[in-house]
Amino acid sequence: xxxxxxxxxxxxxxxxxxxxxxxxxxxxxxxxxxxxxxxxxxxxxxxxxxxxxxxxxxxxxxxxxxxxxxxxxxxxxxxxxxxxxxxxxxxxxxxxxxxxxxxxxxxxxxxxxxxxxxxxxxxxxxxxxxxxx
Amino acid sequence: xxxxxxxxxxxxxxxxxxxxxxxxxxxxxxxxxxxxxxxxxxxxxxxxxxxxxxxxxxxxxxxxxxxxxxxxxxxxxxxxxxxxxxxxxxxxxxxxxxxxxxxxxxxxxxxxxxxxxxxxxxxxxxxxxxxxxxxxxxxxxxxxxxxxxxxxxxxxxxxxxxxxxxxxxxxxxxxxxxxxxxxxxxxxxxxxxxxxxxxxxxxxxxxxxxxxxxxxxxxxxxxxxxxxxxxxxxxxxxxxxxxxxxxxxxxxxxxxxxxxxxxxxxxxxxxxxxxxxxxxxxxxxxxxxxxxxxxxxxxxxxxxxxxxxxxxxxxxxxxxxxxxxxxxxxxxxxxxxxxxxxxxxxxxxxxxxxxxxxxxxxxxxxxxxxxxxxxxxxxxxxxxxxxxxxxxxxxxxxxxxxxxxxxxxxxxxxxxxxxxxxxxxxxxxxxxxxxxxxxxxxxxxxxxxxxxxxxxxxxxxxxxxxxxxxxxxxxxxxxxxxxxxxxxxxxxxxxxxxxxxxxxxxxxxxxxxxxxxxxxxxxxxxxxxxxxxxxxxxxxxxxxxxxxxxxxxxxxxxxxxxxxxxxxxxx
Numbered sequence: 001x002x003x004x005x006x007x008x009x010x011x012x013x014x015x016x017x018x019x020x021x022x023x024x025x026x027x028x029x030x031x032x033x034x035x036x037x038x039x040x041x042x043x044x045x046x047x048x049x050x051x052x053x054x055x056x057x058x059x060x061x062x063x064x065x066x067x068x069x070x071x072x073x074x075x076x077x078x079x080x081x082x083x084x085x086x087x088x089x090x091x092x093x094x095x096x097x098x099x100x101x102x103x104x105x106x107x108x109x110x111x112x113x114x115x116x117x118x119x120x121x122x123x124x125x126x127x128x129x130x131x132x133x
Numbered sequence: 134x135x136x137x138x139x140x141x142x143x144x145x146x147x148x149x150x151x152x153x154x155x156x157x158x159x160x161x162x163x164x165x166x167x168x169x170x171x172x173x174x175x176x177x178x179x180x181x182x183x184x185x186x187x188x189x190x191x192x193x194x195x196x197x198x199x200x201x202x203x204x205x206x207x208x209x210x211x212x213x214x215x216x217x218x219x220x221x222x223x224x225x226x227x228x229x230x231x232x233x234x235x236x237x238x239x240x241x242x243x244x245x246x247x248x249x250x251x252x253x254x255x256x257x258x259x260x261x262x263x264x265x266x267x268x269x270x271x272x273x274x275x276x277x278x279x280x281x282x283x284x285x286x287x288x289x290x291x292x293x294x295x296x297x298x299x300x301x302x303x304x305x306x307x308x309x310x311x312x313x314x315x316x317x318x319x320x321x322x323x324x325x326x327x328x329x330x331x332x333x334x335x336x337x338x339x340x341x342x343x344x345x346x347x348x349x350x351x352x353x354x355x356x357x358x359x360x361x362x363x364x365x366x367x368x369x370x371x372x373x374x375x376x377x378x379x380x381x382x383x384x385x386x387x388x389x390x391x392x393x394x395x396x397x398x399x400x401x402x403x404x405x406x407x408x409x410x411x412x413x414x415x416x417x418x419x420x421x422x423x424x425x426x427x428x429x430x431x432x433x434x435x436x437x438x439x440x441x442x443x444x445x446x447x448x449x450x451x452x453x454x455x456x457x458x459x460x461x462x463x464x465x466x467x468x469x470x471x472x473x474x475x476x477x478x479x480x481x482x483x484x485x486x487x488x489x490x491x492x493x494x495x496x497x498x499x500x501x502x503x504x505x506x507x508x509x510x511x512x513x514x515x516x517x518x519x520x521x522x523x524x525x526x527x528x529x530x531x532x533x534x535x536x537x538x539x540x541x542x543x544x545x546x547x548x549x550x551x552x553x554x555x556x557x558x559x560x561x562x563x564x565x566x567x568x569x570x571x572x573x574x575x576x577x578x579x580x581x582x583x584x585x586x587x588x589x590x591x592x593x594x595x596x597x598x599x600x601x602x603x604x605x606x607x608x609x610x611x612x613x614x615x616x617x618x619x620x621x622x623x624x625x626x627x628x629x630x631x632x633x634x635x636x637x638x639x640x641x642x643x644x645x646x647x648x649x650x651x652x653x654x655x656x657x658x659x660x661x662x663x664x665x666x667x668x669x670x671x672x673x674x675x676x677x678x679x680x681x682x683x684x685x686x687x688x689x690x691x692x693x694x695x696x697x698x699x700x701x702x703x704x
Contacts, residue, residue, distance in 0.1 A: 004188030014173045014180030021166040028162035035155040038148045047140050050222060050288025051149055057215065057296035058152070065297070069205060073170070076197040080181070083190045090190055 004089045011084040018077035019105055022070045026111035029066045033058050063117060070114035081105055136281040138251025138274065141233055146223045153219030156212050163209035168450050171202040199446065206449040207370070210457075211295045214367075218291035218340075225284035232277035240270050251278070287340030294344045304348060311345025314338060318346065318353060328555060331359030332562035347371075356462040356529075358559025362479045369460040373445055376465065380438040388435060391428040395421065440495045441465055447499035448473060454510045456521070462529055469495025472556070473503055474525040475510040479563045482520025483571040485509060485696045486527050486557065486595075488549075490578030491539070493532035502526050505577075505682045512693035519697030527556060533579055541640050543607060545579065546586040553583060554591040561594040571698040575599035578631060578678065581606055582641045588614040596620060599695055601667070601681050601688065602631045605641030611661035621662030622695050622703065623648070624688055626681065630674035665691040665703040 036058035039045040045052050078098035083090055085101050098105075173181045174195045181194055240247055245255045245267040251274055255267035290307055293299035299307065321334055335343065343364065346354060351368035354360045360368075381387065398404050398421050405415035417425070448458040456476035464470040478484040487509065489502045506526040513522035530549030533539030557574060561567050574595045576584040585606025587593055592615035600606060600623040611618035623646040625631060632644070648664045667688030670680040681688045691703040 004190075005186070006188070006191070007185040010180050010185035017169060017173060017180065021170055024162060025166055028159045032152070032155040032159050035148075035152050039152060042148065043140060044144050044146070044149065047134070048136065048144075048226075048285045048288075049134050050285040050292065053289045053292040053296075053298060054149065054152055054215075054219060057292050057298045060298050061296065065208060069201070069208060072197070072201050072204065076194060076201065079190070079197070080194050083186075083194070089188050093190075 006083060006087060008084040008087055011080050015077045015080040015084060016105060018073050018080070019109070022073045022077070022114065023109060023111040025066060025070055025073075026114075029062055033062045067114045067117060071116040074114060077105070134282075134285070136229075136278050136285055138233075138278060139249060141226075141230055141278060141281050142237075144226065144230065146226050149219060149226075150223045153216050153223060156216035156219060160209050160212035160216060163205050163212060164451060167202050167205035167209060170198060170205070171450060174198050199442075202449055203445055207374075210370075211297070214295040214363075215292060218288060218295060222284050222288035222291075225287075226281055229277050229281035229284065232280060233274060236270060236273040236277060241266070245270060247274075283339055290341040290344045294348055307341060307345045308349030309345075311338075311342045311349060314342045315346050315350055315353060318357075322353075322357060326359075328359030328559035328562040331357060332361070332559075335360055335364075358555045359562045360559075361563045362459050362461065362474065362477050365461050366459040369463060370448075373441060373460065373463060377438065377441050377445065380434060384431060384435055384438065388428065388431050391424055391431065395424055395428065398424070437465060440469060440499070444471060444473075444495065444499040447503055452476070452507050452510060454507070454514050456510060456523070461525070463495070463498075464529075465495065468493075468531065468534070469498070470529050470531070471495055471498035472525065472527050472529050473498065473506070474523055475503075475507050476521060476523030478523040478525055478560050480521075480565055481523035481570070483513065483522040483573070483696050483698065484525065484560060484564070485513070485522060485573045485575055485692075486525045486560070488527050488553065488574065488576040488580035488583050489532065490576065490580040490582075491533045491536050493528045493530075493580075498526060498528045502528060508682045508689070509575075509692060509696065512689045513696045516693050516697040516699065519693070519699070522693075522696050524696075525560075527553065529553070529556065530583060543582065543586065543641060546582045546607065546641070549583040550587040550590055553587040554593060557587075557594040571596055571696065573597040573599055573696050575601065575692065575696075576603070577601045577681065578604065581645065585614065585642065585645075588616065591615075597622065597695060597700065599623070599692060600645040601692075602626070602629050602678055603641075603645045604631050605643060606645050607642050609643055609660070611645070618661040619663070620700070621645075621660075622665055622691075622700060623660065623662060624665045624667040624681075624691070626667040626669045626677050626686075626688070628669045628672070628674055629677045631678055632674075663700065663703065665695075667691070 036055055039051060039055050045055050075095065078095060079090075079093055081101050082093060082097045090097070173179055176182050177184045179185070181191065181198060183191070186194070237247055240253065243256065244263040245253050247253055253267040253271040253274065255263035257263060293303055293307065318334070321331060326334075347364060347368055351371045354364060355368040355372055357365070398418075403418060404421050406418045444463060448460050451457055452475045454475065459474040459477060461472040461474055462470070463472070487502070487506050489497065493502060503526050506524040510522055510524040513519055513524070529552045531545060533542065533545050539545070557572075560572065564570050572595045574584055574593055574597075576582075576599070578601075581600040581603035582605060584593070584598060584600070585608055588598060589606075589608045595616065597620040598614055598616055600621075602625050603623060606614070608614060611621035614621060625644065625646040643660055645660045645662070646664045647659045648662055665688070667681055668686045669677045670683050670686055671677050680686060687704065694700060694702045
């Protein structure tokens with residue numbers, strides 16, 4: 001195990017880059033959601049099952065998959081920020097430890113914080129696994 | 134659900150087309166962010182690099198960054214596939230709509246009428262002649278509706294799979310729906326069907342059937358030559374992820390725990406048993422030995438996991454040529470094997486297949502050998518008018534481990550001959566324009582011996598062959614490689630250690646870079662083909678042997694010209 005050392009300004013810039021990435025992903029997802037909403041209620045989306053699935057996909061990605069990615073990114077960003085600000089090894093990191101530094105990192109931000117979706121009891125079978133056929 | 138007449142006639146796919154484009158934009162954004170985030174730990178001097186942050190927290194952060202990048206890369210690829218599926222569906226919907234409009238426009242109103250529901254009703258007031266006419270027109274209308282319905286079902290399956298919107302029951306139904314086809318494919322493979330036959334069969338499936346096989350049994354298509362690159366890549370990525378997921382999530386902690394226990398025993402003086410029966414030589418206590426053996430087993434597991442993660446990392450994101458990586462096969466057993474393409478060989482203007490030589494293994498396939506492939510793709514992209522060149526790093530053979538102990542044996546090349554032949558046949562079968570694409574198979578060192586063996590014994594589906602630093606190609610002349618000798622190129626840099634092997638003519642045949650222009654050997658001597666320049670870039674013969682991809686080596690420009698169909702310009 002390597003000894004602890006940190007250059008706060010570098011790690012701080014990494015944390016900021018992570019928050020920026022999360023925001024950029026939010027905006028791109030938002031654009032897709034808006035474009036997809038143009039399909040809503042159209043005869044095409046009602047009668048073509050594939051087009052209906054496209055609409056569903058945008059909703060699922062916005063509320064679930066992309067939200068999870070953003071939450072992962074921002075958790076890492078917060079963790080790095082806390083390490084940079086405290087300047088020492090953090091033993092029991094909790095998300096609330098970041099709250100006191102939030103203004104420094106999130107002041108100009110327009111994207112809302114990601115909300116990690118709750119576990120879905122009807123969760124899909126993980127990709128890559130085989131079903132007996 | 135069947136698409137109805139009135140619906141298809143009136144449908145407008147403009148909004149759907151825009152949605153497809155938005156998915157492609159999302160793909161680009163996710164890909165960019167993955168690259169940006171990956172940079173945070175890519176180098177020691179990066180923001181989260183070891184020069185700036187060390188310790189447990191730093192290790193944790195770097196591990197989290199790695200996981201984020203892999204996840205984002207996978208999500209980006211899914212978004213790209215969704216976009217392509219939508220674009221394909223829009224094209225097919227519009228074609229079906231056009232078929233329908235043409236059929237309706239052609240209906241002779243004096244012989245039949247088309248109802249609002251799309252039925253063609255014959256005019257029977259003057260006899261029954263118009264009945265068969267109406268049936269014919271009805272068939273055309275129904276064919277257009279069937280075409281739209283099939284495209285719709287394919288789109289639903291594609292979105293369900295790539296965007297992961299299917300519920301477990303929908304996914305299961307998709308897989309069950311392709312069960313017969315999966316069985317048929319297995320029979321085809323077992324019968325030794327050619328890559329072309331496999332590709333013909335695969336192309337005959339509808340999208341839902343193809344996706345059903347991919348979802349239900351990715352292992353069935355992952356290493357089958359003749360399966361298109363996109364599908365094969367998806368199958369291999371699924372398998373790779375599943376294999377990595379099978380390692381215990383506590384593996385590193387378990388190793389650390391065992392190391393601590395062993396240290397503790399050692400410190401307490403409980404490592405060695407000083408008891409009798411060992412002629413005074415201390416031996417390990419049974420407790421210590423058991424723990425050490427457990428540790429060794431877990432360390433092997435960790436190495437295997439790390440190799441697979443390294444491969445996963447290597448194929449994340451885009452190459453510096455902005456091309457995608459495609460994983461066309463891998464095997465983690467023993468030294469490991471992998472086939473990775475920089476760019477899609479099915480759609481590129483040129484394809485080069487690089488066969489590495491001695492020492493090739495899974496780590497190299499994710500490291501130096503893949504970097505060489507990327508370098509060659511980069512160089513080829515710089516050739517004016519050269520088009521896109523996909524470069525495949527083909528390590529689907531057990532390469533010799535040692536240049537002196539193993540490489541003199543031709544058995545490795547003999548074993549690799551059939552897989553390489555099949556792979557090249559597969560590329561030809563899946564290529565969108567095999568006649569218009571320039572295909573080159575290029576080997577380095579023992580890789581040239583593999584190519585020589587395969588080309589001379591079976592013939593390879595390639596336009597050109599390039600031998601770099603060859604110890605011999607198992608034949609005496611380029612004409613024995615089953616291509617026109619004018620399409621054979623070779624180079625060996627001055628001072629390369631391989632000269633000793635090649636010039637002796639004792640190992641794998643004469644030096645292919647001796648093209649017969651050396652007048653002292655007399656006319657007609659030599660291997661034939663064209664030799665091109667390469668630079669030593671070192672005084673060390675062993676380093677020279679690996680320097681062909683170094684910046685500034687003239688070999689790189691020459692290879693790029695050959696790959697892009699400009700072999701007449703090599704120096």
